[in-house]
Amino acid sequence: MTTTIRLQREAFDVAAEVAALTRGRIDIGAVVTFTGVCRADENGEPIAALTLEHYPDMAEAEISRHVEEANARWALLGVTVVHRYGRIAPGEVIVLVVTASSHREAAFAAASFLMDYLKTRAPFWKQVEKASGKAWVDAKAADDSAAERWSAPPPNRNAAK
Amino acid sequence: MKVRYFAWVRERVGKAEEDIEIPAAIATVGELMTWLSRRGEEYAHAFENPKVIRAAIDKSHVRADASIEGASEIAFFPPMTGG
Numbered sequence: 499m500t501t502t503i504r505l506q507r508e509a510f511d512v513a514a515e516v517a518a519l520t521r522g523r524i525d526i527g528a529v530v531t532f533t534g535v536c537r538a539d540e541n542g543e544p545i546a547a548l549t550l551e552h553y554p555d556m557a558e559a560e561i562s563r564h565v566e567e568a569n570a571r572w573a574l575l576g577v578t579v580v581h582r583y584g585r586i587a588p589g590e591v592i593v594l595v596v597t598a599s600s601h602r603e604a605a606f607a608a609a610s611f612l613m614d615y616l617k618t619r620a621p622f623w624k625q626v627e628k629a630s631g632k633a634w635v636d637a638k639a640a641d642d643s644a645a646e647r648w649s650a651p652p653p654n655r656n657a658a659k
Numbered sequence: 660m661k662v663r664y665f666a667w668v669r670e671r672v673g674k675a676e677e678d679i680e681i682p683a684a685i686a687t688v689g690e691l692m693t694w695l696s697r698r699g700e701e702y703a704h705a706f707e708n709p710k711v712i713r714a715a716i717d718k719s720h721v722r723a724d725a726s727i728e729g730a731s732e733i734a735f736f737p738p739m740t741g742g
Contacts, residue, residue, distance in 0.1 A: 534742055550741065551665060551666055551669075552741070553663070553665055553715070553718075553734060553736070555718050556715055556718035556719075556734070557741075559718050559719070560718075560719075560720075581741065581742075592742075593741070593742055613742055616741055616742040617739070617740075617741060617742035618738075618739060619720065619739065620739060620741045620742070621665065621715070621734075621736065621739055621741070622739060622740065622741025622742070623665060623666035623736065623737060623739065623740050623741070624740045624741070625666070634666055634667050634737065634740075635740045636738075636740070637737070637738030637739065637740050638740075641742075
């Protein structure tokens with residue numbers, strides 16, 4: 499499997515990342531991309547920008563561990579994860595997950611799995627700039643439950659009992 | 660031992676990292692949080708609700724009952740909000 503994991507301050511080009519992952523490959527039949535984008539509001543309040551703080555070495559290690567786990571669960575041919583840190587304005591990209599496989603099911607499932615884990619396990623923290631000042635974004639219970647659904651054994655393993 | 664703080668834990672403690680001599684009697688991450696919270700007002704504020712604070716030893720997530728023996732770096736931070 500081809501793996502690229504990058505943490506960077508700069509914006510990235512989604513099409514260029516997909517092209518880099520698939521260039522020269524004729525075994526890939528499905529590519530799924532997820533792009534997280536900065537909205538201009540947080541809980542209905544307008545924001546000027548968000549700033550992402552991160553724990554550099556751990557973020558890279560933690561993302562690698564989850565990419566390895568995705569690769570063990572699904573037949574993947576390639577994964578790219580790019581996560582930005584620093585100040586990000588509304589409309590700008592924040593995070594990219596690209597998964598490639600022979601067939602779509604593995605690519606869809608792995609992209610969803612990786613995003614759910616990035617939300618709850620990768621050491622990044624968002625702070626938003628509102629008119630009233632800066633505020634740390636609270637973790638959402640919905641993100642925890644989205645990540646927890648992957649803790650249950652996959653249905654095919656249950657069926658094999 | 661190197662102790663690192665992130666996001667609002669860092670802001671409340673007032674520093675991003677420090678080297679601390681931790682008494683041998685402190686065995687777990689949870690005990691370390693209690694001990695740190697007694698180092699001063701800023702620590703008491705940072706660790707006032709230890710249940711919400713997450714920890715990592717040598718860049719891996721750990722629970723509050725994890726042993727700190729042999730750790731070279733411990734980090735404390737709020738629940739993560741990346742992605």
